[in-house]
Amino acid sequence: MPFDLTRPIYLQIVDNICRRVARGELPPGARLPSLRDPALELEVNPNTVQHAYQELERRGLTFTRRGEGTFLSEDPQLVDRLRQELAGRAAERYLAEMGEAGFSPAEALAALQERVKIAERGV
Amino acid sequence: MPFDLTRPIYLQIVDNICRRVARGELPPGARLPSLRDPALELEVNPNTVQHAYQELERRGLTFTRRGEGTFLSEDPQLVDRLRQELAGRAAERYLAEMGEAGFSPAEALAALQERVKIAERGV
Amino acid sequence: MPFDLTRPIYLQIVDNICRRVARGELPPGARLPSLRDPALELEVNPNTVQHAYQELERRGLTFTRRGEGTFLSEDPQLVDRLRQELAGRAAERYLAEMGEAGFSPAEALAALQERVKIAERGV
Amino acid sequence: MPFDLTRPIYLQIVDNICRRVARGELPPGARLPSLRDPALELEVNPNTVQHAYQELERRGLTFTRRGEGTFLSEDPQLVDRLRQELAGRAAERYLAEMGEAGFSPAEALAALQERVKIAERGV
DNA sequence: GTGGTCTAGACCACC
């Protein structure tokens, strides 16, 4: 996971975990790796990883069991909730960009439809 | 036009002009303001505006007449070409973001469809 | 490389590099000197050298690798293409000058032929 | 006749007259226009025209009859001599430019030959 | 160390 320099690293770690949950790579209830592992792998300070984990907990995605570690919420709707959230933000952004280029939401939808259709043929 | 700090100012000026052309605010053949006007307004150096205008020319969107100014191409397909380009880039990005969250292109399309439908009702 | 005062310095740098490529002194793929070197040697601003290098890139003769340098295109036809271009421009100019003095292209050719023949004998 | 700003105007007038003689537009013995006419037409000072005429005389191309005007030499070889001179200078320059691009005189000749042949077909 | 961006500002060329 390469970092971009324009956003706090801890938020990039948060986003990355959210995406992995949304993709189903991290199932509800799964234990997140210890603070040290990702810190070594990402070459960041363990405090930065802790900051990320605290943010996840603040959002209700994780909980900690003292002495055991940090776990993903066991809420069966967790994945769905995250997917909705990510999808919402991406769609918002797409419609905003298209709006700035003069496309109505309906036109933005049609443009995407066209594109997906073409890509399918290409495959 | 507020600048974001993460991208070159001259490219943000380029994008802004592209969007205005796509929206039909700047018709083909229109004269762009002189280098000095936007420089004063945006509080950037005239060289930065020139850099933006040269990039537009490099992309074939404008031409310059020494002593007269910088003009949008008179190509009647200019607007369409730009709209296609901007739409393409926005869609690409949307599909990429959605892909990272585990959505197939078809799902990404459906999610947008849903969202637009809801927004329409909301209006 | 002495500069003449009637043409932009950056274009004289461009021409000089083109001629060296045409002569085979700079092989395809070769790395051009950094912006700073020729600037010191030619006593011009690094920005002027950069302007020249950007013009070369615009013409498709070079490409840049951020942090590594500016390189001549690896297209094996680069040399030939440049030789054709330079020869074309020189011939155009010769025929134009001769035309102003009342020589038809055929006569201009004959005059050159004569001159080259004499020079060969002289050698 | 538009002037270029990089050479003395009087020499540009000299060259222009030489070319017209070489083209046969001004026959040997012809009277050149008075100082005032070209001065008005070219929007230069009559002194500049006089300077040009003096240069022509210095080169042996003209002579003046007091009270009558300036006349082209009546030497029947005048035209030929000028044509030779202009052709020589143009050829010299062509071979020099081609030499800088790595062409031998023989190659420069061949390149011109090719070009003239193509132009003839094109006509 | 490499090229890229940007400022500040002088001066030129064309109109």
Place this chain on the structure above:
DNA sequence: GTGGTCTAGACCACC
């Protein structure tokens, strides 16, 4: 007044 060239030099991004 318009864009074009150039200097001088700061600071950034990528290696």
